[in-house]
Amino acid sequence: MTRPIRVAIIGSGPSGIYAADALAAQEDVAVSVDIIDRLPSPFGLVRYGVAPDHLSIRSVRDTLDKVLDLANVRFIGNVEVGRDLSLPDLRRFYDAILLTYGASRDRSLGIPGEDLTGSIAATDFVNWYTGHPDTPPDAFAEFLSTATQVAIIGVGNVAVDVTRILVKAPGEIEHTDMPQHVFDALRASTVTDVHIIGRRGPAQATWTTKELRELGELEEAEVIIESDADASDAASQSAMATGKVVARNVAVIEEWSQRPPRDARRRIHLHFRRRPREISGDVGVEQITLERTQIDEDGRAHGTGDLSTLAVDAVIRSVGYRGTPVDGIPFDDTRNVIPNAEGRVIDGGSPIPGVYVAGWIKRGPTGIIGTNKKDAVQTVGHLLTDAADANFRTAAQPEESAVDAFLASVTVVDVPGWRRIDSAERALGATRGRDRTTLHDRAQLLDAASGVTPD
Numbered sequence: 001m002t003r004p005i006r007v008a009i010i011g012s013g014p015s016g017i018y019a020a021d022a023l024a025a026q027e028d029v030a031v032s033v034d035i036i037d038r039l040p041s042p043f044g045l046v047r048y049g050v051a052p053d054h055l056s057i058r059s060v061r062d063t064l065d066k067v068l069d070l071a072n073v074r075f076i077g078n079v080e081v082g083r084d085l086s087l088p089d090l091r092r093f094y095d096a097i098l099l100t101y102g103a104s105r106d107r108s109l110g111i112p113g114e115d116l117t118g119s120i121a122a123t124d125f126v127n128w129y130t131g132h133p134d135t136p137p138d139a140f141a142e143f144l145s146t147a148t149q150v151a152i153i154g155v156g157n158v159a160v161d162v163t164r165i166l167v168k169a170p171g172e173i174e175h176t177d178m179p180q181h182v183f184d185a186l187r188a189s190t191v192t193d194v195h196i197i198g199r200r201g202p203a204q205a206t207w208t209t210k211e212l213r214e215l216g217e218l219e220e221a222e223v224i225i226e227s228d229a230d231a232s233d234a235a236s237q238s239a240m241a242t243g244k245v246v247a248r249n250v251a252v253i254e255e256w257s258q259r260p261p262r263d264a265r266r267r268i269h270l271h272f273r274r275r276p277r278e279i280s281g282d283v284g285v286e287q288i289t290l291e292r293t294q295i296d297e298d299g300r301a302h303g304t305g306d307l308s309t310l311a312v313d314a315v316i317r318s319v320g321y322r323g324t325p326v327d328g329i330p331f332d333d334t335r336n337v338i339p340n341a342e343g344r345v346i347d348g349g350s351p352i353p354g355v356y357v358a359g360w361i362k363r364g365p366t367g368i369i370g371t372n373k374k375d376a377v378q379t380v381g382h383l384l385t386d387a388a389d390a391n392f393r394t395a396a397q398p399e400e401s402a403v404d405a406f407l408a409s410v411t412v413v414d415v416p417g418w419r420r421i422d423s424a425e426r427a428l429g430a431t432r433g434r435d436r437t438t439l440h441d442r443a444q445l446l447d448a449a450s451g452v453t454p455d
């Protein structure tokens with residue numbers, strides 16, 4: 001009897017888990033799947049991206065979690081490809097490698113002052129409030145205990161998430177799974193004003209209407225439209241005529257512009273048609289220089305030379321995520337993705353046998369969680385087609401357990417270990433009437449995985 005094909009999936013975010021599910025669910029080809037993740041916990045950005053106050057979206061992890069219980073699927077957590085395992089190692093142990101390691105670095109603005117203290121990548125701030133072990137628990141203690149005016153550059157859903165987390169009242173986040181020190185820091189936060197800055201108009205913003213609307217429904221914060229929310233130009237009119245979401249977004253902002261002031265404790269200021277030119281300050285961030293823009297017929301922003309400054313204590317840069325390369329795999333530096341043809345990794349125009357890609361690192365940081373399912377299914381379809389080739393199973397393959405022996409010196413978190421982390425987080429949450437409290441520190445996560453009860 002031929003042995004099952006061995007597939008290593010690198011990354012346990014939605015695309016990796018959906019790919020494992022698609023491989024395990026079919027019966028044509030016998031498979032054995034190892035999902036390898038650099039973190040001790042699975043689910044990628046579902047755990048470390050999706051906003052903690054969006055409980056229903058975060059609950060998708062219950063669905064993803066079921067895949068880890070499948071008989072032919074293993075979780076190998078706390079193992080980083082590029083550090084603990086190289087690509088040649090993976091080639092030795094597996095017939096196929098499916099890269100689903102995401103795109104979780106921030107894109108830069110490319111303006112002076114971006115590196116000043118107080119200029120913060122949204123990726124880092126999101127990591128902090130979701131309890132990502134790469135971001136120290138006290139990373140934003142000083143920012144939150146001193147800043148009152150904060151600028152957020154970018155008009156997408158991540159900017160909206162960050163704004164909400166900054167201005168929500170303690171009672172509005174009390175039920176979430178954020179680490180306790182995050183609650184404490186947010187509760188004591190000095191931030192009073194968040195300025196969301198967009199290069200173009202309300203019709204060109206990429207947020208979705210549901211998320212946008214939430215900003216106008218917060219207990220302690222009111223929205224103030226500061227500049228150039230007009231959408232009567234040709235590009236905006238055409239975008240509204242062809243896009244329902246765009247038209248709804250513009251309508252929400254129009255409605256807000258007519259609301260009487262509420263004298264709320266916190267304010268969200270929307271600045272449209274302003275592009276950042278410089279972040280400046282003697283020691284840390286003190287102000288941001290903005291240039292007024294005009295939108296041409298194609299919806300592109302052009303500077304007008306009309307400059308203004310905004311006094312702020314911090315700038316959060318939320319202009320998108322990008323993927324990074326892994327040693328030995330081709331990379332498209334322009335699109336920040338791994339070049340591929342429907343998931344088969346391409347080098348010099350031809351597919352590399354046995355190497356595949358899915359999710360954000362395949363197509364870039366777009367779409368919703370569900371988009372990764374279709375995407376992963378497409379890649380797995382090609383992998384299974386290729387598996388029919390007699391050469392697909394690498395002749396020199398060692399035994400299945402060889403990868404375990406290779407990783408003997410690494411503290412691997414397996415599915416039972418992850419279940420222990422899960423139980424420890426639920427138990428910690430229960431002490432304060434919450435479903436869960438996320439453990440932040442890697443050492444705490446590893447302790448919990450090995451059965452040590454967290455303090």
Ligand SMILES: Cc1cc2nc3c(=O)[nH]c(=O)nc-3n(C[C@H](O)[C@H](O)[C@H](O)COP(=O)(O)OP(=O)(O)OC[C@H]3O[C@@H](n4cnc5c(N)ncnc54)[C@H](O)[C@@H]3O)c2cc1C
Pocket residue numbers: 010011012013014015016036037038039042043044045046048049050051054057079080081082100101102103104126158161321358359360361366367368369370372
């Ligand atoms: C802030 C934020 C909020 C979001 N909110 C929503 C939302 O509300 N609704 C929605 O539908 N979508 C949301 N998304 C989008 C959604 O999270 C993504 O579509 C999805 O997570 C992409 O899945 P992925 O598996 O490709 O990547 P990821 O989820 O990033 O998973 C990649 C995994 O690979 C691992 N990894 C990375 N490098 C290595 C390595 N070298 N070795 C081993 N493992 C590695 C990572 O630890 C991670 O677990 C949000 C995204 C962000 C950034």
